[in-house]
Amino acid sequence: HGHDAEHAAEDSHGHDKDSHGHDAEHAAEKRQLDSHEHGVSVLKIAIESQNVQMELESPANDIVGFEHAPENDKQKADIEHALSLLRKTNGVFIPSSEANCKTNENSAEFEIDEGQSETHSGFHVVWKMTCSNPNKLTSLETTFFKLFPKAEEIEVEIISASGQKAIEWESNMKEIKLPTSIK
Numbered sequence: 262h263g264h265d266a267e268h269a270a271e272d273s274h275g276h277d278k279d280s281h282g283h284d285a286e287h288a289a290e291k292r293q294l295d296s297h298e299h300g301v302s303v304l305k306i307a308i309e310s311q312n313v314q315m316e317l318e319s320p321a322n323d324i325v326g327f328e329h330a331p332e333n334d335k336q337k338a339d340i341e342h343a344l345s346l347l348r349k350t351n352g353v354f355i356p357s358s359e360a361n362c363k364t365n366e367n368s369a370e371f372e373i374d375e376g377q378s379e380t381h382s383g384f385h386v387v388w389k390m391t392c393s394n395p396n397k398l399t400s401l402e403t404t405f406f407k408l409f410p411k412a413e414e415i416e417v418e419i420i421s422a423s424g425q426k427a428i429e430w431e432s433n434m435k436e437i438k439l440p441t442s443i444k
Contacts, residue, residue: 303418305420317415319409330380357402360397363391406432
């Protein structure tokens with residue numbers, strides 16, 4: 262079924278619209294803003310006693326520079342390369358060393374979401390860690406913006422026993438402070 266739908270969609274708006282249909286793109290972007298914003302990734306950090314889970318959702322454009330399914334070997338290779346970087350257990354987000362965190366599990370996937378009007382794709386990465394001193398998890402460093410220069414910002418959502426907090430992590434900040442009230 263996927264194949265027919267794909268062709269139908271392609272015929273209905275050809276390739277022309279992609280390069281010139283900027284207004285259409287922006288209208289769609291506005292409508293999609295809450296779920297999908299260019300340049301903005303979302304990092305959810307859930308802290309439950311010594312278990313810390315970080316989950317990253319990034320628009321594909323920020324990571325590999327295109328939003329669609331890979332169309333050639335180079336794009337496939339770019340995705341594989343990005344996944345291998347995101348699967349580095351201790352590379353992308355580095356918790357403060359005093360927290361003594363160890364990554365137990367890490368997965369990264371490239372996901373394609375065939376929308377009604379356009380295709381969005383993104384990277385979905387999960388790190389599961391155990392931190393022997395979770396209350397010392399006071400900062401998080403990242404190489405994300407260095408690895409993926411197209412990314413402009415990460416919206417960080419921290420969920421812990423002491424509630425929920427959101428932090429905007431701009432690309433010029435190498436690290437963010439985490440609220441130390443986390444129990």
